[in-house]
Amino acid sequence: MTGVPAPDPRTADVGRLVVRCPDRPGIVAALSGLMADAGANIVDSQQHSSDPAGGTFTLRLEFVLADLAARRAELEARLEALTGEFQLTWRLTLAADRPRVAVFVSKTDHVLQELLYRVGSGDLRADIAVVVSNHPDLEPVARAHGVPFHHVPVTPDTKAEAEARALELVGDVDLVVLARYMQIVSADFCARFPERLINIHHSFLPAFVGANPYQAAADRGVKLIGATAHYVTAELDAGPIIEQEVARIDHRATVEDMRRVGRYVERQVLAQAVTWHVEDRVIVDGAKTIVFA
Amino acid sequence: MTGVPAPDPRTADVGRLVVRCPDRPGIVAALSGLMADAGANIVDSQQHSSDPAGGTFTLRLEFVLADLAARRAELEARLEALTGEFQLTWRLTLAADRPRVAVFVSKTDHVLQELLYRVGSGDLRADIAVVVSNHPDLEPVARAHGVPFHHVPVTPDTKAEAEARALELVGDVDLVVLARYMQIVSADFCARFPERLINIHHSFLPAFVGANPYQAAADRGVKLIGATAHYVTAELDAGPIIEQEVARIDHRATVEDMRRVGRYVERQVLAQAVTWHVEDRVIVDGAKTIVFA
Amino acid sequence: MTGVPAPDPRTADVGRLVVRCPDRPGIVAALSGLMADAGANIVDSQQHSSDPAGGTFTLRLEFVLADLAARRAELEARLEALTGEFQLTWRLTLAADRPRVAVFVSKTDHVLQELLYRVGSGDLRADIAVVVSNHPDLEPVARAHGVPFHHVPVTPDTKAEAEARALELVGDVDLVVLARYMQIVSADFCARFPERLINIHHSFLPAFVGANPYQAAADRGVKLIGATAHYVTAELDAGPIIEQEVARIDHRATVEDMRRVGRYVERQVLAQAVTWHVEDRVIVDGAKTIVFA
Amino acid sequence: MTGVPAPDPRTADVGRLVVRCPDRPGIVAALSGLMADAGANIVDSQQHSSDPAGGTFTLRLEFVLADLAARRAELEARLEALTGEFQLTWRLTLAADRPRVAVFVSKTDHVLQELLYRVGSGDLRADIAVVVSNHPDLEPVARAHGVPFHHVPVTPDTKAEAEARALELVGDVDLVVLARYMQIVSADFCARFPERLINIHHSFLPAFVGANPYQAAADRGVKLIGATAHYVTAELDAGPIIEQEVARIDHRATVEDMRRVGRYVERQVLAQAVTWHVEDRVIVDGAKTIVFA
Structure with a gap:
């Protein structure tokens, strides 16, 4: 595809x-x-x-x-x-050129599936060159679409060399997408892909920075949950925002329900951000982005 | 009306x-x-x-x-x-009973106007018994709808007695609504109206707690701005959320544009929350609300 | 999956x-x-x-x-x-029982892919028992998910026997979903699955009934395009509506852009309708539905 | 104001x-x-x-x-x-020039109130020069904002002369807005204000053209109701669409509920369309509009 x-x-x-x-x-x-x-x-x-x-x-x-x-x-x-x-x-x-994209994932596949679907449908004019993961789970998903998959385990002790290995595998791609990759990348990694490294955070930033935002959202009793696609900078969850969206929930929603609903928001937001980036519609201006959508 | x-x-x-x-x-x-x-x-x-x-x-x-x-x-x-x-x-x-509501405002009228409109149209089945403000500006708005208006100036030195005066004027209303009232009310004030004191905060809480949220939103470069109606508790902007909504903005939006767009979100969110409260649809459950909309 | x-x-x-x-x-x-x-x-x-x-x-x-x-x-x-x-x-x-679903498609895969994804993720608790199509194109999609696929060509002359063949292949499933199946099914087919036959129509019904609704939408210059999931009855596009949603477009959108944007609305609307049906949340009441969402 | x-x-x-x-x-x-x-x-x-x-x-x-x-x-x-x-x-x-606007109404005031509010708040940079109505009910609303009000009754027999009288009262305004004016204006009237005559229709056009769209929407069992602002041409409800929006309803909504919810959609859609027109953002292109929002 x-x-x-x-x-x-x-x-x-x-x-x-x-x-x-x-x-x-x-x-x-x-x-x-x-x-x-x-x-x-x-x-x-x-x-x-x-x-x-x-x-x-x-x-x-x-x-x-x-x-x-x-x-x-x-x-x-x-x-x-x-x-x-x-x-x-x-x-x-x-416009005819197709950027080469590396996608980093962990265990959840919804964002990766969406990117692969959109590439296949022609809605996202890019080629997914490689998928890298700290877990082996999603190898079948990548393989089914003919995309090379590399399992690069990360432990606290091996973090630096794992990143080095990942960078090597990724090579000179045009864009790196963190598609629910549950590892914090280093400042060096960020510097390697300035304004070319996009992450999806599963909250409406700046609310719920950091780990487990759906639990935090449930604890606070919010009525909308959100997702944010942003360029990654050295400061966690603080890079320039490209796109955000929310979905309505009510008091019946458990944390698990929020995760489920949130998956559909996340995949939409990240796919939109990547598409805009690939079509040269996003310009970073300091801490913000200009998006000529 | x-x-x-x-x-x-x-x-x-x-x-x-x-x-x-x-x-x-x-x-x-x-x-x-x-x-x-x-x-x-x-x-x-x-x-x-x-x-x-x-x-x-x-x-x-x-x-x-x-x-x-x-x-x-x-x-x-x-x-x-x-x-x-x-x-x-x-x-x-x-259902035939009409709760009596006191509305606190400062200088901006959009939320007050909306409440008055909805009472007049019959969409909000309540009576606005009194409007209290720390500024005189909105007296004509209240008077035009036949609602008593009281100007109770607040200074850092007179805050306690101003609140006492306001409470006296408000009397035994069923609900107090802070409709862009730019003063922080005391814990005593909150305790006087447990689960009967509603505020509109001009951000998507918990993002941008405190003063000047639109400036903070502009600085962060968010793509959606929001508003949150919540019951007021002693902790600033941390009470149980009743309703939230957002509106899309883009890179062209100045802080002033955000304030302008935000006014329409604020009035909608607060009016909805007050309507649900008045119709006995909101139940506080710890830090959250159950809304039988 | x-x-x-x-x-x-x-x-x-x-x-x-x-x-x-x-x-x-x-x-x-x-x-x-x-x-x-x-x-x-x-x-x-x-x-x-x-x-x-x-x-x-x-x-x-x-x-x-x-x-x-x-x-x-x-x-x-x-x-x-x-x-x-x-x-x-x-x-x-x-709740533990999983309904068996037959999906009818033609050439476009976006709705089928979405149903398969949601079954795989556990968000849609049903089993896709069989995919039937009047074209061979989507066989690989079904096969990749381990679902039997049957190609039943339809021509004006063979329509009746093709339907008979399709019904035979489908057997006693609990639900039939027309997932952008570009054939009008007969009244007999409808009668075979009362309140168990769901179609996705690519417009905001009752606007743009019939063929090529995106072209009609472009001609009329609408600012929102929509999709409608409904139970199928003998009258074309007139059965009880289960769910509808819209997406915003602007003057730049060509018919092709509308089709592209519309695909994401269609897959969301149909998947939502099927999920509600499968969870026994939809009750037909004459020409309308009650949805206990 | x-x-x-x-x-x-x-x-x-x-x-x-x-x-x-x-x-x-x-x-x-x-x-x-x-x-x-x-x-x-x-x-x-x-x-x-x-x-x-x-x-x-x-x-x-x-x-x-x-x-x-x-x-x-x-x-x-x-x-x-x-x-x-x-x-x-x-x-x-x-940009400093303020267009002069005539507003036609019948008995319902929600759209007129919204236009008056937005003029007063500065969000709509125009002057409402005159309000004309076929009923006397809204005179107090206009007067309260210092706007001249003229009651021009219309009966089947006096329709032509009533229009003539209205045109005389309206004079050489820059824009005419039909703000839930429940009369069909003549082709001559339309011709007098080419691309300067805006109507709000209380449905998502082209669904539910003509009278009583909320009843028609209820009969069809739609899950979203809408409103459409459009330039008026000689053909009923068929002029170039400027803006549309929808709101979600569910099976509990009666026709009266739809009217109530719809009022908030109508006022938003018409006010937005008028604002865009006044800011020279709308260009008619045949049967459609280009909106540089």
Whole structure:
């Protein structure tokens, strides 16, 4: 299911440009002029200014350009020429390219199943390159979809070498997803994948940081439970939030019921966040994200 | 608008019985037998057992009994006779009775306006007996609806006597609602209205306890903002939650936008919680609530 | 995944009683008295009166009774004794029993995958006995979960015999689910599974009855798309609705986007409806359903 | 409450440009170049192409330009110069300007109350110039907010002259809102306010077109009820939809309950639609709308 599909005519000439720079008049004109000069037709455009006076300007353009793959270098050269004047940080991608994703799991399969389903259905245009787990349980799930699975046990004593082994197995993927991986990854691990490491936390952050959030939610008697997908930083459960959602429960819900209901929220939230990331819709801006959904 | 409406034929003979006791077999049979013997027809019934083995049993019955007002004493005597055997705590109310409510506000009017609207429309069957505020601003709003308004200024030095004055003005109301009242009430105040003092907190508790939750939400970069209606206890923002709701925001939302969007969530959540309370649908069970919605 | 799990101690002695009869005083007392006499502890109870004067009374009880399987006949005899007096229609089930379900599909797999996932996770306590399709495409999906798959092609000329063949393959299952089966089943087929045949329609009924509802939704420019799970009757898309849900779209959504977004609504709505049915929470009342969720 | 507020420093120099034209490369470049040349800083920009090949291009820009009011004519001249080349249809507005709105009502006040509340709170930047009704009931509501109220009775025989009288009273307002006005307006009336006449229909269109949708919803046994705000055209309930929302109900809901719940959906949906319209966020595109929310 994660094999290469037939070329999609809708995306073959579709490109995406994501830009971030200090806000000032003329940026949109310069970038859209560049695109017009190159013969590209802008089909979608979203921008945000964190503050018209002295803030950060961010822009995502989706455009169609005939023979995009062949003309990519030319476009990049044009962008490079603007970089100095506007202090641009930019990223140009081809919609046809499929990012390679590593997924870390432990014992529960609902999020992994959802990612595999969405890759298979074509809703998530990425390839799951490898699944790594500190438990052997989900090997059959990965194998059934033709995805390599590696069991890397973690104990308090072997944590560092286990991480090293996992990083080796993962290699140079474009994105790492912690899909209910019940281990805290090290600061070094986070630094290895800046703004490319996504976790699903099973609460509506910042409520119920840390372990066993459903028990904490039950103890507090909340009427909604939630899930949060966020980029992972060195501080636990404090990285920039990409997406959150909640589900209603009532007084009849046991902790086990919350876990059950929560699984459907978690899989939805993480799959949405990964999809947005893969489509270059998420831009980190300090402690927050801009999501051009 | 808050005057006495014409008698509602739908509610004239409608009664509500709310019961709490240790769970054991036979309670439902005893109570429904009592109702059948009295000639009452049970039109709605909801129950909950916190744990089939050794938990708390709660029940809410809505019934129709001809000449209910006249036969109330008889029903109460029958219930009293069961109290010892089952260790019942019970409450019998007539749907036609309208609880008297005191509303505390500060400067923002959206929640007060909503309560007044719902009383006027008949959706909230209660009478707003008095509005108390530490600021004079909302006097015209209360007056326009024919509700007495009292300005009781609060300063750090006069807090105790201001509360005493407010309690005097409020008198023996059935319910006190803090409708964005920007003062922390004392433990004594809370004790005066056990399970009859409702507050709206402008966050999805337990996230963002305390002052200025929208600023905190903006700083954290959440994707949903929320509001929580809860019974007030001596511990700040920690009382039993009655209702919560959220609204989606995106990266464009400033703190001011969050306040604006949040107003609509707050008014909905508080009005819902007050309505459920007034209809005897909320039962406090330790740190949580059972809501027979 | 659809095999028999280890006995669940939580459900071994749990029973469910669903009752329907003309409303009159004393029913609840009679039924709860019967349960108390048998030594059963009622752990959940929901009832509904369509009209206190002359309407239909419906009740669902969940109870715990030691050695339930052994004492089922005794309970049923007690119920039988009440049947005449109250004109009861009743159904008694053991929570531990797993209904056998036949699933009909065509080419799209999202709803089938969801049902298989929920059976595997234990969230849907049923066994998928057989998958029948008018196309061969989804055989691998069924096989991967160990479920027999039958390809029964349908053409305008062979429709009657294809249905006969399908009915034969399905046998005496407890429930038939049309999981995006793109064929209209006959009135005879419907009659064979009264109140036991569930379909998912990919619109918010009664909007967009019939074929290609997403195209119709796009043409009308709606801002929400929906899905509806309903019992199938002889009249197309007009059977009693069990569950509906919607998802927000905006002007950017193409018909293809709607289909994609809709898949997630459809799978959620159908899985929820099937789960409620399997847990004896749905009672048909004329053209509508009562759902004791 | 509907008086002129103090000038808002946030909006004094804020302008909005809305553009529609045949799609072709270079439009964004030309428009953003124009803005840059004029010294305007684009703070928000949203665009949509109905089809990259031969579709309609729509754009909404929000910009800051010092001394905007004084320089408006210059900007308009620059836009005029582009009009021919790109076949532009455009509209330039100052965020500080407050559109004048006429509201038509019958007997129910919930939507009118909501509009008045939002104007008063500043969330809806418009002035309600006049309320017209075919019944006298809501005169006190309008008067309490200082808004002129006109009672224009309508009978089958006087319908034409009543409309003429209403149009005279309404004058040259910028927008007409039918806020649960229980009369069908004529095609002439619609033509008088093209894309400036908004109605709230109390169902999820296209389900339950016409009179008494809540009764129809109850008869069909739907599990969600909805409301739809749309521009009014000569064909009943068929104009371009601006916004829709739903609320969950269950089998206990009577028609009266649906009306009650529906009121909160209706007021939210209509107020949202009117706010988007007033902020130049809605563009009609044939039978549909583009909403740059």
